[in-house]
Amino acid sequence: MKTPRPVLIAGGGIGGLSTAIALDRAGLEPHVLERSAFAEESGAGIQLGPNATRILRNLGVLDALLPQAFRPDAVWLFDGLSGKKLATVPLGEVAERRYGAPYITVHRADLHEALRIVATAGERIALTPDFAVAQVDHEDGVGVTSSGGETLQGTALVGADGLWSTVRNWVAPGAEPSFTGATAFRSLLPRTTLPVPFSAPIVGLWLGPRSHVVHYPVRGGAALNVVAVTESGHEEQGWNRSATRETVLGRFARWCDAPLGLLEAAPDWRAWSLFSLQPLPQWHRGRAVLLGDAAHPVLPYLAQGASLAIEDAAKLAALLGAARANPAVAYPAYETIRRRRARRVQQTSQRLGLTYHMGDALLGEVFRRSRNAILGLRDETATLRSFDWLYGGPDFEG
Ligand code: FAD
Numbered sequence: 001m002k003t004p005r006p007v008l009i010a011g012g013g014i015g016g017l018s019t020a021i022a023l024d025r026a027g028l029e030p031h032v033l034e035r036s037a038f039a040e041e042s043g044a045g046i047q048l049g050p051n052a053t054r055i056l057r058n059l060g061v062l063d064a065l066l067p068q069a070f071r072p073d074a075v076w077l078f079d080g081l082s083g084k085k086l087a088t089v090p091l092g093e094v095a096e097r098r099y100g101a102p103y104i105t106v107h108r109a110d111l112h113e114a115l116r117i118v119a120t121a122g123e124r125i126a127l128t129p130d131f132a133v134a135q136v137d138h139e140d141g142v143g144v145t146s147s148g149g150e151t152l153q154g155t156a157l158v159g160a161d162g163l164w165s166t167v168r169n170w171v172a173p174g175a176e177p178s179f180t181g182a183t184a185f186r187s188l189l190p191r192t193t194l195p196v197p198f199s200a201p202i203v204g205l206w207l208g209p210r211s212h213v214v215h216y217p218v219r220g221g222a223a224l225n226v227v228a229v230t231e232s233g234h235e236e237q238g239w240n241r242s243a244t245r246e247t248v249l250g251r252f253a254r255w256c257d258a259p260l261g262l263l264e265a266a267p268d269w270r271a272w273s274l275f276s277l278q279p280l281p282q283w284h285r286g287r288a289v290l291l292g293d294a295a296h297p298v299l300p301y302l303a304q305g306a307s308l309a310i311e312d313a314a315k316l317a318a319l320l321g322a323a324r325a326n327p328a329v330a331y332p333a334y335e336t337i338r339r340r341r342a343r344r345v346q347q348t349s350q351r352l353g354l355t356y357h358m359g360d361a362l363l364g365e366v367f368r369r370s371r372n373a374i375l376g377l378r379d380e381t382a383t384l385r386s387f388d389w390l391y392g393g394p395d396f397e398g
Contacts, residue, residue: 015292026321045225
């Protein structure tokens with residue numbers, strides 16, 4: 001059934017495009033307003049758990065994505081100071097059998113392009129580039145004004161405009177992200193020339209004092225995405241800046257040769273400051289609602305921010321579809337369900353960050369050794385099972 005006005009979506013990133021595709025399938029008319037050109041240029045990789053790939057498959061996106069994706073066999077955990085391998089968490093076929101969908105690693109541009117292709121083919125979907133939502137207007141419906149002064153009216157407005165959301169300024173005025181003091185340095189290397197374990201078909205996770213390094217294949221296995229996170233330095237404000245090799249290596253001076261060799265081999269680096277946001281008092285106001293990083297940015301230690309945005313999209317579209325785009329019916333249920341899920345992911349991510357980064361100062365060294373010993377004792381599949389609540393999807397209560 002046609003709605004009299006479209007559901008406006010501010011932001012055509014991962015969450016916004018997923019919402020548009022899901023709303024189209026629910027019979028509504030989404031109109032995505034993106035300030036840039038629907039192209040992801042950050043040059044970074046992303047991990048997607050079965051909780052996200054299951055939804056992408058239902059939305060018809062996974063098939064378009066798989067040729068560019070990689071299915072890692074496992075996560076290998078290492079101590080970044082000693083180089084010792086600490087544990088293996090099986091992924092690959094084990095995870096796919098258990099959760100009914102694959103664990104994949106992809107380049108963000110490939111994910112974005114697959115979403116854009118499916119959205120462009122969507123019968124009821126309109127995509128407008130170069131429309132930066134500058135203001136939310138609220139009369140009988142909901143309207144937005146662009147930075148160029150153009151206005152549009154919709155039956156509902158979804159704020160999928162990321163960490164620095166303009167829609168959030170209207171829904172929850174005064175909520176501002178704060179810098180965590182941590183920075184993620186990112187680079188991409190050709191994979192074939194690298195030694196094991198960097199050429200292995202795995203996600204590698206190296207743990208160190210107030211820092212960690214993650215690497216995994218992207219671009220169908222042709223390239224290796226490397227992310228080096230450090231808590232040192234409070235001056236690293238800004239987003240997606242370039243960084244020198246010396247800056248990155250300086251933060252990992254105490255690390256052992258193997259991961260240092262990888263950091264040295266990286267051709268260039270981008271720095272991505274990590275921000276957090278206090279839980280919002282509300283996720284919706286009038287006909288406007290928030291989704292993804294606009295509602296609940298999550299630190300990257302669990303690699304779930306985009307996956308949460310995709311889950312939000314599926315749930316919001318299902319509820320709006322059932323309520324025939326009536327926000328009064330859909331939004332309270334959406335917020336209740338998704339707030340609980342996002343909170344659990346945020347808290348787990350924060351806890352994992354503390355565990356990854358143990359080892360600073362004397363007491364930290366004791367914790368680091370205990371962590372390593374415990375990781376070494378854990379049964380591999382038991383570790384995977386401890387993530388059933390996450391990878392099994394929001395309705396999985398393990
Ligand atoms: P975004 O992807 O930021 O999209 C927002 C969109 O809105 C953009 O296209 C932007 O141009 C547009 N926009 C902004 N303002 C306006 C406006 N006013 N008007 C119109 N358009 C606007 N997540 C994972 O699931 N797995 C990972 O492995 C992972 N790794 C990460 C590593 C790092 C270092 C970091 C920092 C994050 C990582 N994440 C990961 C998190 C993930 O990147 C985000 O959670 C995800 O991109 C959020 O999607 P979104 O659609 O809410 O926002």
